[in-house]
Amino acid sequence: MNCNVIxxxxxxxxxxxxxxxxxxxxxxxxxxxxxxxxxxxxxxxEHGDHLRPATVRRIHKxxxxxxxxxxxxxxxxxLAAGVDARNIDILTPCQTYDYGGQFxxxxxxxxxxxxNCGWRLWIGGETALYATDTGSMDGISAPGLDLYxxxxxxxxxDLAERVQRKLEAGEYIYETRAATIHLSREAADLxxxxxxxxxxxxVYLHQHVERS
Numbered sequence: 001m002n003c004n005v006i007x008x009x010x011x012x013x014x015x016x017x018x019x020x021x022x023x024x025x026x027x028x029x030x031x032x033x034x035x036x037x038x039x040x041x042x043x044x045x046e047h048g049d050h051l052r053p054a055t056v057r058r059i060h061k062x063x064x065x066x067x068x069x070x071x072x073x074x075x076x077x078x079l080a081a082g083v084d085a086r087n088i089d090i091l092t093p094c095q096t097y098d099y100g101g102q103f104x105x106x107x108x109x110x111x112x113x114x115x116n117c118g119w120r121l122w123i124g125g126e127t128a129l130y131a132t133d134t135g136s137m138d139g140i141s142a143p144g145l146d147l148y149x150x151x152x153x154x155x156x157x158d159l160a161e162r163v164q165r166k167l168e169a170g171e172y173i174y175e176t177r178a179a180t181i182h183l184s185r186e187a188a189d190l191x192x193x194x195x196x197x198x199x200x201x202x203v204y205l206h207q208h209v210e211r212s
Contacts, residue, residue, distance in 0.1 A: 001126045001147050001201075006030055008132075008205045013050050015130065015149060015205070018123050020103065022130045022149070025049040028058040035062055042105060043070040045116035045133065046077050053081040060087065069097070071107060073115035093117060110134035113181050120145075132205045135181045137191040144197040152189075152204040153182035182206065 006014040012026035019039035024031070025048060031038075041059070044050050051074065059066065060083045068078055069089040078088050091097055096106045103123035110116045111134050118131035120142065128147035131137065137150075185204070192202060 001124065001128060003128075003147060003149065003201075003203055004034075005203060005205070006034070009207065010049055012052070013132065013206065015203075017121060017128055017130075017147070017149075018103075020105075020121055020123065022119060023050045023132075024055055024059070025052045026055060027052070028055045031055065031059065035059065038063065038066060039102070040099060040105070041066065041068045042107075042119050042130075043068065043074055043078075044110075044118065044130075045112060045114050046074060047114065047133070050133070051077060051081075053077070056081040056083060060084070067099075069105060069107075071115060071117050108140055111136050111181070132183075133181065134183050137183065137187065140191075141195065143195045145195070145200060147201045147203070148192060148196055149203045149205055150188050150192065151183040151206045152185040153206050155185045 002018055004016040006016060007026045007030060008015065013023040014026045014031060015022045016034055019037050021038050021041045023044055024041055056078065067087055067089055068083055069091050070078060071093060072090050075088055075090050079085060091105070091107055093107045093109050096104050098104050103121060106120045107117040110118050110131060116133055118129065121128040126146040128149065129142050129145055130149045132151040134151060188204065196202060
């Protein structure tokens, strides 16, 4: 199973796994080299670093038969971006959908500040999970998959240090809110310890980068 992290983080997210594009929150030029190999676009939520309307519009123009899978909360956003309604697959969480026997997908709800979901993928005899922008993985079970792509936004020590630094500087403390809507490395590792197998591959996503 080939995992290509085109971009991840607050400036943009797009991950390509065997032709399945998870999220589309980057400029079109970053996706153009892969455009003809994309088999399906799966979207999670409305934030611009995960759904960039201009990029979605351009992809739809260049690949007018390409399908976009999303939860019910994103259909209006795709329509507003110019995607033909006939190309939008509104996929109900926890139901498995088969795409012509080539691969299957299933979404599951995640906790964020807007409606959001993660995705499971079955393709070529292998299984993968994509989960980012979530405050918790509680209640989600996915044992023994081949590939886990999971958020590890911050370490708890790093977050505490950043909060203290901003307190001392009298600055707005975004980090106190981030802790409720993003997954820590410790929480990700704890969940992985309960689910990943000895041969599972792990890719950490949406890791915080300190800006100077």
